[in-house]
Amino acid sequence: MEAGWREAVDGVMGRTPPAVDGPWEELRLVSAAGRDARPLLAPEDVDLRAPLGPGEGARTVPAPVVLCDSSHGQLSPQARLAMLQVAARTGTALRLADPGPDLVDLARELDVPLWVVLGPRRPASTVEAARSAAVVELQLSAISPAGTVARSVDALDGKGSLAGAVAAVRALAPAAQAWVGVGPGASQELLRAAALSGASGVLIHGRTRASPLRRWAAGPDAPAALSAARRAVARTRPPEGSVPPQLAVAGGLKDGLEVAKALALGARLVVMATAPRIALGCELCGGCGPGQCASPGADGWRGQAERLSAHLARVRAQAASALAQMGCARAVEARPSMLEATTYDAAAATGVALAGFGEPLPMWLH
Numbered sequence: 001m002e003a004g005w006r007e008a009v010d011g012v013m014g015r016t017p018p019a020v021d022g023p024w025e026e027l028r029l030v031s032a033a034g035r036d037a038r039p040l041l042a043p044e045d046v047d048l049r050a051p052l053g054p055g056e057g058a059r060t061v062p063a064p065v066v067l068c069d070s071s072h073g074q075l076s077p078q079a080r081l082a083m084l085q086v087a088a089r090t091g092t093a094l095r096l097a098d099p100g101p102d103l104v105d106l107a108r109e110l111d112v113p114l115w116v117v118l119g120p121r122r123p124a125s126t127v128e129a130a131r132s133a134a135v136v137e138l139q140l141s142a143i144s145p146a147g148t149v150a151r152s153v154d155a156l157d158g159k160g161s162l163a164g165a166v167a168a169v170r171a172l173a174p175a176a177q178a179w180v181g182v183g184p185g186a187s188q189e190l191l192r193a194a195a196l197s198g199a200s201g202v203l204i205h206g207r208t209r210a211s212p213l214r215r216w217a218a219g220p221d222a223p224a225a226l227s228a229a230r231r232a233v234a235r236t237r238p239p240e241g242s243v244p245p246q247l248a249v250a251g252g253l254k255d256g257l258e259v260a261k262a263l264a265l266g267a268r269l270v271v272m273a274t275a276p277r278i279a280l281g282c283e284l285c286g287g288c289g290p291g292q293c294a295s296p297g298a299d300g301w302r303g304q305a306e307r308l309s310a311h312l313a314r315v316r317a318q319a320a321s322a323l324a325q326m327g328c329a330r331a332v333e334a335r336p337s338m339l340e341a342t343t344y345d346a347a348a349a350t351g352v353a354l355a356g357f358g359e360p361l362p363m364w365l366h
Helices: 002-013 077-090 101-110 124-130 162-172 188-196 212-216 222-234 256-264 274-280 300-325 344-350
Strands: 027-029 065-069 093-096 114-118 135-139 141-143 149-151 177-182 201-205 246-250 269-272 339-341
Touching (some): 027 256, 065 077, 065 300, 077 093, 077 101, 077 274, 101 114, 114 124, 162 177, 177 188, 188 201, 201 222, 222 246, 222 256, 256 269, 256 300, 269 274, 274 300, 339 344
Parallel strands (some): 065 269, 093 114, 114 135, 177 201, 246 269
Antiparallel strands (some): 141 149
């Protein structure tokens, strides 16, 4: 069943040519158990819990996976209901760019941790939903439906201050974690500005195999984008009295092994959008109208919920197994030293040791 699922995802997202590894396949997990006397663990002994941001006010979720609807309004109401039910059943956070009032009310009733995105076009319903969210993300840039990088020109306040914009988000939703979302084309200057803004976290989007940006080779893959953000945060001193922002990553992750690799690269949360949509029945054809994608079949939205729930269970089991082999008792213990790159380009982009070389390449040693 697992092999069939991976083939289905590859068939829809675009199979990587056999001679060329995908960005996540170019990174290999390294067991730490025998290297530094870490105890051998069973997968069930691994604590997958993760906070939605730093500090005592952050809500904790059972696993570092966030469900996301990135369909630009194409996902059917039944599919969204299935996604909400799975989030409620598993305690998973749910990231929505345009949550309707009915969905927000139901999420609040089911105690689902909502992650609301404030982008360039923010209707009153989205702003209202942000008031009761666990995480409010100020999206600085994103991939538009046309496949280009669209920037949120109104993401900054009247004085052009990102810190002021983050403060405005906190005033809008005092109980929420204020995050900043950056797209595949984020520069080091923007990443440093995000780290200095006082935001609780930074969500980095990398391009995926299904992304229109891949046709133009625009923007880095998710592992490289995450590594660039990790380096920018490490080189930036946060404002006095604040802590460095937590990092999350999105971009073509499809299984628990890739989740474990993302955690090792510095992410504390992983946002999954494409693979869950495929589990709901989406074929990424791009031809669906608003509210038509992944319309339920004969088994209805409950059948969709079961398929999505089974997918999430597989992801969590794979991630726990990988972390156990790496000697991590908790998901937050994963480190870049537990990875090695199988190609020179992957080592240069991520800063992990090159296989056979045994240490990071010289450009990462200064």
